[in-house]
Amino acid sequence: MKEDNFFEVVIIGGSYSGLSAAMALGRSLRKVLVIDNNKPCNRQTPHSQNFLTQDGKTPKEIATIAKEQVQKYNSVSFLNDFAVSVKKGTNTFEVKTELGKTLVAKKIIIATGIKDIMPNIKGFSNCWGISVIHCPYCHGYEHKAVKTAIIANGNEALDRIPLIKNLTNNLTMLTNGEMNFNQGQLKKLKEYNIAVTEKEIVEIEHKKGHVEKVIFKDGTQQDFSAMYAVIPFEQHTLIPVDLGCELTEQGHITVNSLQQTTVDGVFACGDNSTPIRSVAYSVATGNIAGAMINKELSDEVFK
Structure with a gap:
């Protein structure tokens, strides 16, 4: 395994929840890769409200500041790409991307959001x-x-x-x-x-x-x-289903209070795992996911 292709955590999705998870992990010195193709679901929204200290800023402004802050942590790196598959091995996960890269990680965070299905109404x-x-x-x-x-x-x-x-x-x-x-x-x-x-x-x-x-x-x-x-939605990627993650009746990824999915080593955060769609809540769930993965990695060493 190539050292530059191995990470303790690969985060799939680099919007609010993914960046929040990356910050928590970066502050814990974890080697992290964030995979994102820079197409957030709220890119058309003119302003983001009801988020303390950021009320009224554009989604892009908030995401730009967030990424700049996360990049200060040297153990976190970014890949402008799209994850197409994740396979679970004995103790690691193999991630393949659209641009042909193969990455290996101990833990996975799925922060991919959801895809709204627009009705057939012009405009x-x-x-x-x-x-x-x-x-x-x-x-x-x-x-x-x-x-x-x-x-x-x-x-x-x-x-x-x-x-x-x-x-x-x-x-x-x-x-x-x-x-x-x-x-x-x-x-x-x-x-x-x-x-x-x-x-x-x-x-x-x-x-x-x-x-x-x-x-x-x-x-x-x-x-x-x-x-x-009120419109329907679907998961932005088939990765959670292919990994065997359970979905709720509404179609969200099932997680517990620690953002753990039903598959060991796989966490989910943000819109893909809750009906509460807000920037503030996405940031909160990402922070929890990052902190809990760090605890798992720490406990695995300090047995």
């Missing part, structure tokens, strides 16, 4: 993360007290209404097809003055990602300034 992806948003904590304050829509249906819609209703009294449900509300739910929506539009959406008109109106299949239109959407 939706252009607005995603800008004015079509997923989280009232990350973006709600910037879109408070405006005419707002929620693209959702049934129970998943009702779960989100209280948080969004707290930010605006001008709220409409867009079911994007036949509604899936029972009479009791409809009564509650009416009681709180929440309109329901039971039509299929074909287009979101916008200016540079800022919503102006929604166009329905029957040709009618409605004006909005902001929209929340």
Whole structure:
């Protein structure tokens, strides 16, 4: 095994959670490689909010500062590449990359995030993360007290209404097809003055990602300034599944409170292993993953 290809930890994914894990490990003198192709899922989002000391900065600003700080730790190195496979051996893991590199590590951190699956609505992806948003904590304050829509249906819609209703009294449900509300739910929506539009959406008109109106299949239109959407996702990579990591019913990597997956030596952090999608939480889970791997490596030596 080539010494320059061997690492104590390989971190797959170099956004907030991966960098946070790398910092914890770098401060513990661990030889670490971070593999990242510089395509974070929030690269279209104009500003990152609700993250103490960084509130209102762009995602790129935060990531740039984070990487600069991590690079001060000499035992951490970076590879601009894409991990395509990880195979578990007896005591190590073999990582292969898109550019043909083969790397060996004692431990693996999967910090690859998730991939949002965009609906077949013209203009939706252009607005995603800008004015079509997923989280009232990350973006709600910037879109408070405006005419707002929620693209959702049934129970998943009702779960989100209280948080969004707290930010605006001008709220409409867009079911994007036949509604899936029972009479009791409809009564509650009416009681709180929440309109329901039971039509299929074909287009979101916008200016540079800022919503102006929604166009329905029957040709009618409605004006909005902001929209929340509940959309499906998938793991950004098949690596956790190929390794045998268990996934939750929702599709996240199953981890315990220490960010350990169901496969020994493999940890996961960030959006791929939690429904809580925020920069602050990603940083926290990455820090935990890095600290816990360092403890494992230390305990393996000090038996």
